[in-house]
Amino acid sequence: QVQLVQSGAEVKQPGASVKVSCKAFGYTLISYYISWVRQAPGQGLEWVGWISTYNGNTNYAQKLQGRVTMTTDTSTNTAYMELRSLRSDDTAMYYCVRGSEYFLHWGQGTLVTVSS
Amino acid sequence: EIVLTQSPGTLSLSPGERATLSCRASQSVSSNYLAWYQQRPGQAPRLLIYGASSRATGIPDRFSGSGSGTDFTLTISRLEPEDFAVYYCHQYGSSPRTFGQGTKVEIK
Numbered sequence: 067q068v069q070l071v072q073s074g075a076e077v078k079q080p081g082a083s084v085k086v087s088c089k090a091f092g093y094t095l096i097s098y099y100i101s102w103v104r105q106a107p108g109q110g111l112e113w114v115g116w117i118s119t120y121n122g123n124t125n126y127a128q129k130l131q132g133r134v135t136m137t138t139d140t141s142t143n144t145a146y147m148e149l150r151s152l153r154s155d156d157t158a159m160y161y162c163v164r165g166s167e168y169f170l171h172w173g174q175g176t177l178v179t180v181s182s
Numbered sequence: 183e184i185v186l187t188q189s190p191g192t193l194s195l196s197p198g199e200r201a202t203l204s205c206r207a208s209q210s211v212s213s214n215y216l217a218w219y220q221q222r223p224g225q226a227p228r229l230l231i232y233g234a235s236s237r238a239t240g241i242p243d244r245f246s247g248s249g250s251g252t253d254f255t256l257t258i259s260r261l262e263p264e265d266f267a268v269y270y271c272h273q274y275g276s277s278p279r280t281f282g283q284g285t286k287v288e289i290k
Contacts, residue, residue, distance in 0.1 A: 127278055167232075
């Protein structure tokens with residue numbers, strides 16, 4: 067069955083970068099877009115962006131433009147999201163999800179904590 | 183950007199009661215591309231409804247979605263204990279994708 071398995075929790079200092087991975091099982095990565103959604107502690111869901119796993123086209127949330135990069139490695143069926151110049155308000159659970167429209171399949175989430 | 187406003191913020195009900203959740207969009211949602219998710223504590227969100235009214239695979243028929251344009255509703259006909267959770271609406275008809283702020287359904 068379809069599974070998205072994400073990398074483990076990260077603790078980073080302000081100004082650092084983080085790269086979260088999302089490995090797809092049960093289907094070929096290039097068959098569907100991958101989107102990323104984040105959720106700050108006790109808060110709602112926020113769309114981060116999506117990547118076309120077929121041609122690498124991306125669409126990022128305007129507030130993260132310039133700090134976020136989404137990539138894929140089709141040889142390992144894995145998608146990545148890198149966030150740079152981390153700030154305390156980037157502390158959140160980051161989810162990868164299959165598709166760019168409605169989201170049926172979710173990863174388990176990766177908690178990124180930004181703290182000095 | 184389409185802003186989604188959910189109401190009420192919190193709904194206090196008893197098991198067996200009917201829950202009606204609202205999601206209002208700041209502009210018309212293209213092709214009624216509106217989804218609903220349920221999130222229980224410590225879990226990833228779960229897709230309930232897409233296309234405003236289509237139930238996702240495996241979702242019980244006590245969950246139903248309706249609406250079009252700017253006004254959408256999620257109805258839970260008879261609340262089961264496992265339905266007490268937070269519910270989010272989400273529009274995917276235009277970019278950027280946006281979510282409502284959530285409605286918490288709690289036990290009265």
